[in-house]
Amino acid sequence: MKEESLKLAQEHGTPLFIIDHEVIRANYRTFKKHLPRVQAYYAVKANSHQEIVKTLFEEGASFDVASYNEFMQVYEYIRHFEEKDQDFYIWDKIIFSNTIKDRDTLRKIRRYKPLVTFDNEDELQKIKEHCDTAGVVLRLKVPDTGSQVEMSSKFGAEPGDARHLIAQAFDLGLVVEGLSFHVGSQCTTFDNYTAALDIASQILHDARKSGHNVKIVDIGGGFPVPYDSRVPQFEKLAGIINAECDRLFPDDVELIAEPGRFMVATAAVLVSEIVGKARRDGKIFYYINDGVYQTFSGVVYDHWIPNFHAFKPGRTEVCAVVGPTCDSFDKISLSEQLPADLQIGDYLYTENIGAYSIASSTRFNGFEGAKILHRNK
Numbered sequence: 001m002k003e004e005s006l007k008l009a010q011e012h013g014t015p016l017f018i019i020d021h022e023v024i025r026a027n028y029r030t031f032k033k034h035l036p037r038v039q040a041y042y043a044v045k046a047n048s049h050q051e052i053v054k055t056l057f058e059e060g061a062s063f064d065v066a067s068y069n070e071f072m073q074v075y076e077y078i079r080h081f082e083e084k085d086q087d088f089y090i091w092d093k094i095i096f097s098n099t100i101k102d103r104d105t106l107r108k109i110r111r112y113k114p115l116v117t118f119d120n121e122d123e124l125q126k127i128k129e130h131c132d133t134a135g136v137v138l139r140l141k142v143p144d145t146g147s148q149v150e151m152s153s154k155f156g157a158e159p160g161d162a163r164h165l166i167a168q169a170f171d172l173g174l175v176v177e178g179l180s181f182h183v184g185s186q187c188t189t190f191d192n193y194t195a196a197l198d199i200a201s202q203i204l205h206d207a208r209k210s211g212h213n214v215k216i217v218d219i220g221g222g223f224p225v226p227y228d229s230r231v232p233q234f235e236k237l238a239g240i241i242n243a244e245c246d247r248l249f250p251d252d253v254e255l256i257a258e259p260g261r262f263m264v265a266t267a268a269v270l271v272s273e274i275v276g277k278a279r280r281d282g283k284i285f286y287y288i289n290d291g292v293y294q295t296f297s298g299v300v301y302d303h304w305i306p307n308f309h310a311f312k313p314g315r316t317e318v319c320a321v322v323g324p325t326c327d328s329f330d331k332i333s334l335s336e337q338l339p340a341d342l343q344i345g346d347y348l349y350t351e352n353i354g355a356y357s358i359a360s361s362t363r364f365n366g367f368e369g370a371k372i373l374h375r376n377k
Contacts, residue, residue, distance in 0.1 A: 001269065005349055006311050008373060009271035014347065015290035015370035016271045017358055021055045022376035023267035028059050031223070031259055034238035037245060041095055043221055043260025044070045046355045051374055052264060053077075062093035064221075064258040068105045071096070090114060091135075095218070097180070097258055099123060099139050099155050106130035117180055117218075119157040121168060128172045135177040136169055137218060138162060140203065142196035147184025147222060148303050156181065162203045166212055178216025178254070179203055185261060185302070187222035190237050194244055196220075201248035216254045217245075223262040227305070227352055234262070261355040268354030270295050270370060274346045275324060284319040284340055288348060291323015291330040293364040295357045299332060302356035306333050308348045314339030321348070325365040 001020075009016045031040050041062040044053060050073060053063070057077045065071045071094065078089050096109070096116040100123060109116075113133040118124055119140075127134055141156030157165055162179075169176045179200045183192035200217050207214040219241065224231050245255055276287030290296060298304035308321050319338045323330035338348070361369045 002309075002311070002349065005269050005271050006347060009273075009347055012371060012373060014271055014273040015288075015295060017295060017353075017370035017372045018269045018271070018375060019049070019052065019264075019354065019372065020267050020269075020375045021051070024052060024055050024263055025059055027263050027266065028056060028061060030234070031257075031262060034235055035241060035257065037242065037255050038219065039254070039256040041093070041097075041218075041256055041258050042263055043097070043258045044073060045359060046260030047264040047268075047357070047359050048073065049358065049372065050076075051377060055377065056263065062095075062256070064095050064097045064260070066096070066098035068108050071109065087113065095137070095256070095258075097139075097218075101126075103130050106134075110134075115177060118165075118169075119155060121165065124165070124169055124172060124174065128174060132173065134174070136174050137178045137180050137216060138165055138169075138176060138203075140179060140181045140196070140199060142181040142183060142199055143192045144182070144184030144187070144222075145189055145192065147189065147192065148186030152184075159199050159203060163206060163210070166203075166207050166214070167210070170212060176207070176212060176214055178214055178218060180216075180218030180220060182220035182258070183222045185222055186224055186227075188224050188232055190232065190240055192222075193219070193237065193241055197241070197244045197248055204249070204253070215252060216256060217249060219255065219257045221258040221260050221262070223257075223259050225261050225265040225352065225355070227265070265355040266352050268352075268357070270350040270353045270357075272348050272350070274342055274344055274348065277342070277344055280320075283334075284317065284338075286319055286321050286338065286342065286348070287324060288321060288332075289324050289367075290370060291325055291367075292332055293323065293325055293327070293330060294361045294367055294369040295353065296323065296332045296350075297360040297362070298353070298356040301360050304356065306336075307350055307352070308333065308336045308338060309351070310339050310342060311347050311349065312339060312342065314341050316340065324367055327365070 041064040
C-alpha cells in the first residue's frame with residue numbers, strides 16, 4: 001500500500017486522501033462476527049462521504065444520523081422502495097441519536113415515524129409537539145473515564161431521573177422503545193462498558209416491572225481502533241460485552257450499537273507534500289500542504305494523535321510538521337521522528353486517518369483540502 005499510495009499521489013496530486021472500501025467492509029464484518037447479537041448502526045458523523053454510506057448500505061448496515069441532511073444521505077438509497085418498505089427500513093435501520101433536535105428537523109421526519117433519542121423533559125415536549133409519531137429512546141449518562149472524547153458532560157440523563165422521564169414520555173402518549181448510552185469515543189477503559197450495561201439493565205428491568213415494555217438497548221459507540229499497539233483489542237471488549245449482555249438482558253431485548261470510528265479510521269491514508277522547510281530554534285519544520293484546518297482537523301476536534309512517515313529513508317531526528325495556512329495555530333505535530341534531509345517536493349504519508357478528518361475539514365485561508373480517491377469500491 002505504501003508504494004501504491006506514492007504512485008497515486010504522483011498521478012493525482014496532493015494532498016490525496018485514499019479510502020479503501022475493502023477495509024471498511026472488513027471492519028463491518030469484524031464487528032458483526034464478534035458481536036453477533038448487536039445490530040450495527042454506522043455513525044455517519046465519523047466520515048459522511050457519500051461513497052462510504054453507499055458501501056455500508058450495500059453491506060447491510062444500519063445508520064446513526066444526527067441531522068436531517070445525514071438522514072437524507074441514507075434515504076438516497078431507499079427512495080425507490082415502496083412506501084411500506086421505506087417505512088420499515090427507516091424504523092428498523094435508522095436512529096436519530098442526537099438528543100437535541102431542532103423543531104424543523106422533527107417536523108420533516110414526522111411522516112417517517114422515526115426512532116429518536118432524548119435525555120430531558122423539554123426535548124420530550126418538543127418531540128410530542130412536532131414528531132409525535134416517533135418512538136423514543138432515553139439516553140443515559142454513564143462513566144466515560146479514559147475515553148479519547150468524553151460525552152457525559154453534554155449528553156445523557158442521570159440514571160436517577162430515568163424512571164420519571166420514562167413515565168413522562170408514556171404520559172405524553174409517546175412510546176419509550178429503549179435506552180441508550182455512550183461511554184466516550186475511542187474507549188480503552190472496558191470497565192466503562194460493564195458499568196454502563198449494568199446501569200441500563202437496572203433501568204430496563206425497573207421499567208418493565210412498572211408495565212413499560214422497553215425492548216431496545218443501544219450500547220453506543222466508542223469501540224477502540226488499533227491506532228497503536230497499546231490499544232486493547234476489540235475482540236477482548238466484544239467478549240466482555242457479549243457475556244454481560246447475555247447475563248443482564250433477556251433474549252427479547254434488541255441490542256444495537258453506533259460504531260463510527262471503528263468502521264472507517266483504518267480505511268484511509270493521506271499523502272501530503274512538503275511545500276516548505278526551515279530550521280527554527282534548532283528544530284526542522286516541515287511545512288506540508290494540509291493542516292489542522294483541513295484533513296488534520298481531528299487533531300483539534302477529536303484529540304487525535306497524528307502520525308507521519310516518509311517514503312524516503314534517511315537519518316531521523318525530531319521534526320515539526322505544520323500546515324500551510326498563515327495561522328500559527330496550524331501546527332500538526334512538534335515531535336515527529338522523520339528523516340532530516342527531506343526536501344521540498346518530497347511526500348509524507350499518514351495512516352489511520354479515516355475518522356473525524358475530512359468530516360470536519362474547512363476551506364480556511366482558501367485551501368481546498370485533500371482530493372479524495374476511492375479504492376475497491
